Amino acid sequence: MRHICLALCLSVLALPGLAQEIEARKVYPGTGDHSLRIISTADLDVFHPYILAFQKARPDLTVEYSVASSVELYKAIRAEAEYDLALSSAMDLQMQLANDGFAQGYRSTRTDALPDWARWRDLIYAFTAEPAVVVLSTKVLGDRPLPATRQDLINLLRTHPDRFVNAVGTYDVRESGLGYLFATQEARSTDAYWRLSEVMGRLLPRLFCCSSQMVEEVIAGDLALAYNVLGSYASERLARETDDTIRIVRMEDFANVMLRTAIIPANARNTDDAGAMMDWLLEVGLRESADAWPLPPLNKSSAAATTGFGPIRLGPALMIYLDPLNRRAFLEEWENALEQ
Amino acid sequence: MIPQISIGRRLTALLAGVAAVLSLLSWSMVSGLARQAAAQSQDNVLAASATTIAETVRSEQGEVRLELPYSAFSMLGAISEDRVFYKVTAGGTLLTGYADLPAPRADPASGRITFQTEDYLGEAVRTASVRRNVLAGTRAVPVDVTVAQTLGGVRAISGQLSRTAAGLSIAFFIVAVGLSALAARTSLRPLNSFAQAVSRRGPSDLRPLRRDTPSELAPLRSALNRLMDRLGQSIRRSEDFIAEAAHRVRTPLATVRTQAEIALRSAPDADARQRLRQIIRAVDESSRSAGQLLDHATVAFRAEDLAQDRMDLGVLVTQTAAALEPTATMKDIRLELDTAPAHVNGDAVLLDSALRNILDNAIKYSPEETTVRIKVRAAEKTARITVSDDGPGLGDGPARALTGRFCRGSNTEGIIGSGLGLTIAAEVLEAHGGQLDLGPNPEGNGTCVTFVLPSA
Amino acid sequence: MRYLLVEDNAELADSVVKRLAMDGHAVDHALTLADADACLRTARYDLILLDVMLPDGDGRDFLARSRAQIETPVIVLTARAQVSDRVGALNQGADDYITKPFDFSELEARVRAVLRRRGGSARNEITLGTALFDPMSGNLRLGEDNVALRNRETRLLEVFARHPGQTFSKGQLLDRLFSFDADVTENAIEVYVGRLRRQIGPLGLRIETVRGLGYRLETE
């Protein structure tokens, strides 16, 4: 184990020690004595089928699946908690881990088949491409058409503030790693972000830690609109719902596409099985059709084609917003906009 | 003796050696340059990155502030997938970044960028540092921005360029070796054709070489010419000596023989005549032996490097038979020729000598008023001369034995001979790749001698 | 016949002259090539016997030089019996050559062959009674009658013809007719004499047996 004295003091992340907050944990016992420990940001029910399918091929292997928030996951790996595979939706945090030497290299024919944008060195591999979407209830629209751009959204919120007071939800970027990633990337890419944030700020927005909660609240009718929800969660959840007044909208002016990535932590012990799991995830990730699995595929060709924007780029530039100074400055601005 | 390596191979090896040195040199130069260029471009990007960060440094209410622009790292990510580290200090205290990232060893001059190669987190990194002085409150605070990147990308690029250069160098080397071999062969061609010109020469051709040669070969040519000249002179001298010796011996013998013949005419009693006859026989015997010995030596000498002149055996037989005609007439022996064109390659002098010995035998051993038949025939692969006579035949012993040196048959009493005739004939035919067949004459009770020669 | 002998060895020359004279030939002797030139300018010869090694030059060079002017046939006397020399002599214009030491009957045979090749010479015919004898060709002529003799018979008749009225013993005839290596008995002489008698009888020539002495030619 390497004990690297890193004085990278990420204020919000610098929480004490090894006591990670694991939200859920499930063990899939295998027949043999090998076990593979996965830490992931994906909810148990979302990832359940993946583990079952993998275990069908490897019945001997015990799989231990822990769910944590992306920040917790980041902290756990940095604290050298013993996991064999870390799957996270927060690309920037994964990137930081890899850059700072907390990931180990892995290569196989599967990883070599990945497009360049879906990996960084031999450390990080993406296995899904998931867009950020808006989920809204059509009841609040009246006779207005579905908003297609942020400007449409701004107009909608401005014209009918009554319909949206206390009924707009978005990520609390101070807590959610993914929310922070979405927000920073969006702020970097379009100036409409800050205008929209200000408009939402006047409507007493409700802030969430996770996409699933926002989707639930929209379904329950507590929220009229949820902004920057993970499209994969939304469509997976809505597929189980009969109510057709709730719609998923993908912004046409700009849409973030997040890559869910996997790393093998530097201190992983069962690297062989971690590699096998990685290969299997990539196999699923590289499938051609979107259905059959809860999480969408990488979709090499169409992901870029539909919106004109590629997925968020893996690379050291992602670490820019993790810098405490930058983070402090961004959060200041964000709070000013949303908490009026 | 050390075995001599061929000049061609030596030349090829030499040129190939030069090519190898050049290839190595160019490879190391190209890889060196590639390394330099890759390192240079990394330095440039690191410098740009550090500068962009440094440009955001400002002071707000006496406090040093900065933000890291997205582009500062995205430009680093654009050239390679290398790990990136950074550190910003103000007056020695950390503002942000990796605290233990090695700082520039010397205080950088303001606005100047310093580069260092360091070890960080177990990997070699290249750092670029830039200093900016910021006025915080009343005092100027030096702000150092250091950006670092691992060297994997540079190494990959220069490694790949170096491999490409190695590939090119190897290709160049292979081509150069091919060309070297070609060059060696071309430059040795005059030597080879010179050697061929010498070896093409007939066995007794000692004329000086006149062909044009490159100046490098001129000394060889003149040395060779001098050698041939000396050789020619010594051969001439020994020929002159033999001629002189023969003259001095044979002239008195001729006198003795003539005197003996004259005496025989007038000798009254049988006893004296018998003695005179013996004298004459002895003279003839020694003369014959001397002649045959010299002929035999000549055959051995000329067979060593046999001339390969194309000739018609029919013509040869006609000429040789004509030369022996007078001798045959003395015994009223008829020479009956039956010739057809039959071409062979060989030494006409030797073949004439062989045939002469055979005809001489046929005439010598046949009784008076008989016929000697000479036939020339050509088959697909062989040409034959058959000489058959009506003489006493070769006797009971093995015919082959008669070709031995000084070997004479049992039927030779009173007939002069040295026992070398068949030896000479057999050796001549052997030298020509043919053979001498001896046997009884199938159409009578005499002898049949056959020359078998490969056709030309 | 008239010979020119070019030979620098006086002893050999003497004996050759003597030996040829015994057969009824006239021989001039030249010691050097210069002498030979002089002789050739003043007289005509039936044949030249030319030695190759002479004090004032090589006989073969002389041949090559003067072949154009001299029509007389040349037989070269050489001490060199080597194969390559034989070719050289003939190429340089000799009609034939003979190696020293030589047998006079072989010399005669060669001379006859050379002269025959050159077309013969009528002036060497010998008159025997009413018949004409050409010892060169072995022809015996009387008007329309023509007898061709073989070599031995010709030689035998020539012996008698050159010495008219002389009696020859069998031994003498043997020596003149056969080479010294031939293993012939005197009986053979009787056979040849018998044959010759039968052939020349019709032309009026007879060979008498002189009891105890030998044979003699009668020409009527």
Ligand SMILES: Nc1ncnc2c1ncn2[C@@H]1O[C@H](COP(=O)(O)OP(=O)(O)OP(=O)(O)O)[C@@H](O)[C@H]1O
């Ligand atoms: N045509 C022939 N008829 C009978 N015997 C012959 C004939 N040819 C060769 N011989 C025998 O073979 C022997 C060898 O012949 P060869 O020619 O080698 O020697 P040579 O004739 O005795 O001597 P020289 O060397 O002088 O010719 C002779 O001695 C003779 O016995």
Ligand SMILES: [Mg+2]
């Ligand atoms: Mg012989």
